[in-house]
Amino acid sequence: MADARDPWWIIGSGAVALLSAGSVTVADLDILLSEGDAARVLPALGLNAAPGGVDSRFRSGIYARWDAPELPVEFMAGFALNHDGQWQDVAPTSRIAHHLGDTVIYTPSREEMRAILLSFGRPKDLRRAEMLR
Secondary structure, eight states: OTTOOSOOEEETHHHHHHHOSSOOOOSSEEEEEOHHHHHHHHHHTTOOOEEOOBOSSEEOSEEEEEOSSSSOEEEEESOEEEETTEEEEOOOOOOEEEEETTEEEEEOOHHHHHHHHHHHOOHHHHHHHHHTO
């Protein structure tokens, strides 16, 4: 993410692991980034900045999955949630830095991550939101 010029965040289980004292299983890291940063960052990892998929609940303008690291990473740009038939951008406004050795990674604030998870509404997201209470 060194080539990123815009704010980016880890969301989902990875963020919950960083923000809570509870134990959470992290199967992959979900990274929200801008479309411009996707065009800069993804090719450096050997990934294509391809249009993302759409399902009834979520969509991404750009989606890529990087399976090279031990923990897979999913990149999403233009990520949106379908809420009552209306697409709403998932765009955090808070940004908390987490220092892991020489690396800095970012999450939304605990409160904002909880609100995002509650908006997703899936059982696994509701369980994770409870960990951030």
